[in-house]
Amino acid sequence: MNQQQSKWIKAAALSAAVFCAPAWASTGKLVLTGGVSTVEGSGGGGITPWAFIGTQATENELGFAGNLTQVETRDYSLTTYGATVGWSERLEFSLGQQSLDTGVTGITLTNAGLDLKQQIVGVKVRVFGDGVLDSDTWYPQVAVGLQYKSLDSGALGSTLTALGADDSGTDLYVSATKLFLKQGVLVNGTLRATKANQNGLLGFGSNTDDSYELMPEISVAKLLRNNLAIGAEYRMMPNNLEAAGRNVGLSDGLRADDWMDLFVAWAPTKNLSLTAAYVDLGRIVPATTDSRRQTGVYLSAQLAF
Template sequence: MKHHTPFHAPHRRAGALLPLAVATALTLGLSGLAHADTGKLLLTGGVSTIEGAAGGGLSPWAVIGTQATEGETGFSAFVSHAKTQDYGLNVAGAAVAFNNRVELSLARQDFNTGVTGTLLGLPGLHLRQNIFGAKLRVAGDAVLDSDTLMPQIAVGIQAKQLESSGLDSTLDALGAKRSGTDVYVSATKLFLAQGILVNGTLRATKANQNGLLGFGATLGGADNGYEIQPEISVAYLIRNNLAVGFEYRGMPNKLQRAGNAAGLGDGLRGDAWQDIFIAWAPSKNVSLTAAYVDLGRIVPATTNNKRQNGVYVSAQFAF
């Protein structure tokens, strides 16, 4: 990127009420925690996504997380790490579920900008984002309906707040906001006898690189409206506690036109995210996930147009 672009903006308190509100909800959930004697079948509640909701690593599913079944309250917590050639991402979060119907989640992302921050004159720059999620199961039951064609269906919302950083003035110049809200609907079909799970999600979003580069853009007349992006997950249960699968998550490309107007050509282009994963549940309360990820190009102007491939690992504890 060009070095004359302004990078520094006054520090502003970002999303202070968001973590507090979710922490209160999680505390209330824990105060009434009813631990299931048997809980759900292993891995049928999904793992924790990088945004906190239950699903795969990249995409939410219609399942409600934790080990709680109908009439119970459950809790889960997770930590995740992804590393590509030029970037790193650490995520931690928690979720509470009620009656296998409602899920509330909170995730905090810490993105190491690596070489991009250095080339921008901001070595060591980290982008931090807080995400509050709510999901409601509206129809079906993935396990109970596994011998029918009826999927489990859920609707969800994710409110995202990017904390203030040295990148604020750049985002302002591009016309990108530091907060945004995603809305999605997911349908999950479990073929239990065959050991196959299929999920499809449609997400309405303005998020650039999941929100880590802000939301929307207006520079150069860039489209600043919501886009509908598809997300697909397929998993195969090798045995009752071991699954392999694939995920695809479409991403808006709102910054490309703004980057072109700023003289960067395709230097801010974004691509879809995808992974190949393996998930293992050594016990009903613990699941471990490892994946090969392809996050496409992230700020290709500073990374020689490379695709960002790497590894992803995650651990979830659910009750």
Template sequence: MKLKLHCAALAVLAMGATLAQADTGKLLLTGGVSTIGGSAGGGLTPWAVIGTNATAGEVGYSGYATRAATQDYSLTGYGVALGLHDRVELSLARQDFDASPALALNGIAPFGVAPGQHIRMDVVGIKVKVAGDAILDADSLMPQIAVGLEHKRTHPGSIGSVLDFLGIRTSGTDVYVSATKLLLSQSLLLNATLRSTNANQNGLLGFGSAAPGKNSRSLQPEFSIAYLLSRNLAVGAEYRFKPNNLQALGAAAGLGAALREDDWKDIFIAWAPSKNLSLTLAYVDLGRIVPGITNNRRQTGYYLSAQVAF
């Protein structure tokens, strides 16, 4: 599930904000790319930018598809977004996570996990710009600031019996605030996001936990940096801190760190052949994802994403 989040590579696209102006008057890639949750920003974390190529007084739309794979997992994602007057963004995303290793859970208890089980998650998001402008305030210290939420519903299939056993809910809502600073003269984009969440693996493993695990929300910071190498090529990195809601419950059940959740990180390169098309490739490190069924392996691999925006 983490692998999918490491789509963070997308963050690079927003860096393209320093590129030349699009026909609409909005700087190329200023709207960022589609995150794994569907909102505009980097691959792993939302930014304060409003997606699509629409400027004030315009309505725009975008669509994306992603594929990520690590040693034990893979994830496919796709979604659409609507940008309203460069002020409000509405997004919808679907994630399909190959959770085949979960079959090993049947060796712990008769959970009835089916071979080749997939977990699917729907994400509905809204983001509102509340202060600043990434382009107009590029020469000042003022960042662009936005607040947003992502409502998520997980469809775990036969893994639902495991979530029930652990006291995990299958729906939840993340709330976040993002600040994005574009330094045009340095070809640099910086972003910081603070997220209130109780999601496990971004929601792919549900929300919260039975005691002694953590069921309440916690504040988790997320950071992105991107540097423009040329007019349409950028590189960057992201780091997303994650809650670790399930480890204490697993330890109490004699499983040690079998349910531990690690932070996510990535490095990426993005190419924008036109103002309407973005391609991103990233190396992702999702840490350990349910290490009790993957021999404690770190989940590293690739992320590939394509987005069209108008």
């Protein structure tokens, strides 16, 4: 059994375990109002968290969700899977596992194939508002969150160390989500304090910039019918490594760009949601990819209770 097959089997087992878990969230939310699972494991859109808690649990209920996501761009392949526990539309705890096949970049830098692995532990707490019950008011639902990320960079570790990038870091964020229920429109804004390079998959900070930066993220979604939505997301990214790369003669070869996507989310049943998206992750290590923009597809499935 190869490594890729093993990753898919683990993700399938996780989803099956969640599917068989007790449905403690007996009432549940309106379909799709809890969002889906981000590539980091927290509830929200595909690439940015929302203030909503990412399970079907409502007041005084315990909910569970499991997710599996595959992102394929021109030069990279990212597999993520994770699990979420939500309590009373108030508290969310998430675990995420990411595996990045670095393709030509890994071959160029290490003369061999290279997978980067990252574990993410997240906590989110709703502090204000109720997105559904307060949909006829002007104020949003607001939540604060924390994500601790730990990177296993394998053979790339010595390179990241030379650039001053740490192998772990913590993101802090606040999200405000406003649902206009009558119009079927959701708007989310997130402000993230982070040092993560490419979401942490290339470490955290650098020897030229090791300070936290505030990065805004935006999501907009339109409900076409009660189980089908379309939308777009934009997420700004730190550019910590470019200057460090210039110092070792790489010009803009380590430049990072912002992420964006256009998505469609469909819930064929109350507990299952499927998401497909066109993604543009900008340039990722352009020194080894001829500065190609990493455009491609995003496919995700979530089971939530």
